[in-house]
Amino acid sequence: MSTQQEQGGRTIRCLIAKVGLDGHDRGAHVIARAFRDAGFEVIYSGLHRAPDEIVQAAVQEDVDVLGISILSGAHNTLVPKIVGGLEEYGAFEDTLLLLGGIVPDEDRAELKEMGVAEIFGPGTPMEETIEFVAENAPDNR
Amino acid sequence: MTSADREIETDTDDEHTPETVDDGDTEDSDHAALVAELLDGRHRALARVITKIENRAPGYREIVSRLHEHTGSASVVGITGSPGAGKSTLVDKLAKAYRDRGETVGVIAVDPSSPYTGGAVLGDRIRMASNVGDMDVFFRSMSARGSLGGLSTATSDAVKALDAFGKDRVIVETVGAGQNEVDVVKTAETVCVLVQPGSGDDVQMLKAGILEIGDVFVVNKADMDGAQQTVAELEEMLHMRDEPTGGLQTGHHGPLSDASGDIGGGGAGSDTDETTLGDEEGDTDGWEPEVLETVATDGTGVEGLIETVGRHREYLVESGELDVHARTRYAEEIRQHLRADTAALLEDELAARGGVETLAERVVARETDPYTVADEIVGPLAECLRREE
Numbered sequence: 008m009s010t011q012q013e014q015g016g017r018t019i020r021c022l023i024a025k026v027g028l029d030g031h032d033r034g035a036h037v038i039a040r041a042f043r044d045a046g047f048e049v050i051y052s053g054l055h056r057a058p059d060e061i062v063q064a065a066v067q068e069d070v071d072v073l074g075i076s077i078l079s080g081a082h083n084t085l086v087p088k089i090v091g092g093l094e095e096y097g098a099f100e101d102t103l104l105l106l107g108g109i110v111p112d113e114d115r116a117e118l119k120e121m122g123v124a125e126i127f128g129p130g131t132p133m134e135e136t137i138e139f140v141a142e143n144a145p146d147n148r
Numbered sequence: 149m150t151s152a153d154r155e156i157e158t159d160t161d162d163e164h165t166p167e168t169v170d171d172g173d174t175e176d177s178d179h180a181a182l183v184a185e186l187l188d189g190r191h192r193a194l195a196r197v198i199t200k201i202e203n204r205a206p207g208y209r210e211i212v213s214r215l216h217e218h219t220g221s222a223s224v225v226g227i228t229g230s231p232g233a234g235k236s237t238l239v240d241k242l243a244k245a246y247r248d249r250g251e252t253v254g255v256i257a258v259d260p261s262s263p264y265t266g267g268a269v270l271g272d273r274i275r276m277a278s279n280v281g282d283m284d285v286f287f288r289s290m291s292a293r294g295s296l297g298g299l300s301t302a303t304s305d306a307v308k309a310l311d312a313f314g315k316d317r318v319i320v321e322t323v324g325a326g327q328n329e330v331d332v333v334k335t336a337e338t339v340c341v342l343v344q345p346g347s348g349d350d351v352q353m354l355k356a357g358i359l360e361i362g363d364v365f366v367v368n369k370a371d372m373d374g375a376q377q378t379v380a381e382l383e384e385m386l387h388m389r390d391e392p393t394g395g396l397q398t399g400h401h402g403p404l405s406d407a408s409g410d411i412g413g414g415g416a417g418s419d420t421d422e423t424t425l426g427d428e429e430g431d432t433d434g435w436e437p438e439v440l441e442t443v444a445t446d447g448t449g450v451e452g453l454i455e456t457v458g459r460h461r462e463y464l465v466e467s468g469e470l471d472v473h474a475r476t477r478y479a480e481e482i483r484q485h486l487r488a489d490t491a492a493l494l495e496d497e498l499a500a501r502g503g504v505e506t507l508a509e510r511v512v513a514r515e516t517d518p519y520t521v522a523d524e525i526v527g528p529l530a531e532c533l534r535r536e537e
Contacts, residue, residue, distance in 0.1 A: 069195035
């Protein structure tokens with residue numbers, strides 16, 4: 008009843024984003040739904056978003072977690088643009104950046120250096136992803 | 149850190165967003181700095197303030213208090229309607245049209261959350277296709293979490309943040325499903341209720357509370373079959389509502405019936421309707437809700453809606469209703485805060501007395517009764533207040 012006490016636990020906010028030209032969002036949908044059922048608030052970007060749009064959404068929605076799904080192989084071009092945009096708005100530091108999709112092993116180290124916290128390839132168990140988010144989502148309260 | 153924050157409060161030219169939030173020991177100045185950044189036009193600060201409001205994070209009350217003196221310039225429009233009526237698409241087009249006029253726009257879109265997990269998929273943002281990359285449209289999704297009377301408080305606080313930020317227009321979008329949502333949309337000065345054609349049942353549902361709050365009714369997807377009938381049904385219901393008073397004021401009822409006949413008969417009806425209502429604006433008997441038609445997907449009728457919303461605002465200003473509305477709203481806000489705060493105090497008192505379960509146990513055992521328990525707990529509080537006098 009009381010407004011002071013009803014917010015006991017904090018709610019993790021996530022943006023699930025599809026960037027670039029690949030039009031396969033089945034995976035993004037599955038993740039969005041699983042996150043919702045895990046009690047997270049999920050904002051889904053829709054398909055074919057430009058890095059700018061993702062940055063705009065992440066900043067305005069003040070998300071704790073930004074999960075980018077890229078199946079096109081364009082991650083080396085798109086991720087730096089998003090990271091740069093987040094930095095521009097001072098939002099990079101306290102956003103947990105995740106990447107999902109097809110990412111070759113040789114690209115992983117560079118992406119992580121860029122600021123991607125974790126990369127989840129095909130077949131990653133859902134529980135593993137949810138657990139990672141629950142443990143690593145920054146406390147932005 | 150403290151001195152740095154003070155500096156920012158007065159001089160905010162610094163390009164980098166300072167780390168103000170994680171610092172626990174200088175909370176007061178942190179809040180001041182965050183407010184200063186918001187007023188300075190930093191999107192990040194605005195987003196963070198809304199997060200604090202949503203989370204009821206420590207200090208959010210102080211932040212909103214600081215913002216209050218900077219509010220009052222935005223015009224607030226509420227959009228409500230059943231799921232699938234096209235609210236988000238229409239909001240997108242409205243935002244675009246306002247932007248084309250050089251105005252800045254803030255949007256709060258409220259979506260339901262699961263009562264079981266608290267989780268939610270907030271999908272309204274997908275429809276904001278016309279305003280991508282335009283930071284002067286600040287779109288924020290909010291879930292109905294913790295919504296026991298708190299949703300409308302959180303929403304109106306978020307509207308204040310957008311207002312203080314300097315947005316010319318603030319649009320609040322919500323599913324018109326229950327009392328909570330009605331309360332949310334009532335914080336707006338102008339309320340648009342969206343209806344889709346062929347939704348006879350929806351129109352029936354409107355009777356239960358939402359019909360009364362609409363200033364403008366919009367039949368969206370007006371290119372679909374049955375749009376004219378829905379318009380006619382709406383007109384009829386609006387006039388049914390008017391009849392008790394309409395019967396007393398002769399001359400009032402006549403032209404409106406004509407207008408309804410026109411709408412039902414042909415597509416050109418809305419023009420007639422608008423001129424009829426326009427003539428009545430000089431009267432003292434208030435605003436007559438209008439029924440408009442739009443096709444949000446291609447923008448048809450959006451200009452007309454904007455024009456009507458503008459006219460409603462003019463009416464509010466000229467008739468003095470705007471001030472009345474503001475006073476009513478703030479009075480309700482004060483009451484809500486008082487209810488919430490006293491409830492919190494009493495909740496603590498309950499806990500101090502061993503929790504509500506223990507007391508309920510005694511009631512079950514017929515040792516006492518609920519009224520006596522309530523009297524015992526509220527008694528000391530009432531005593532205190534009496535002594536204050």
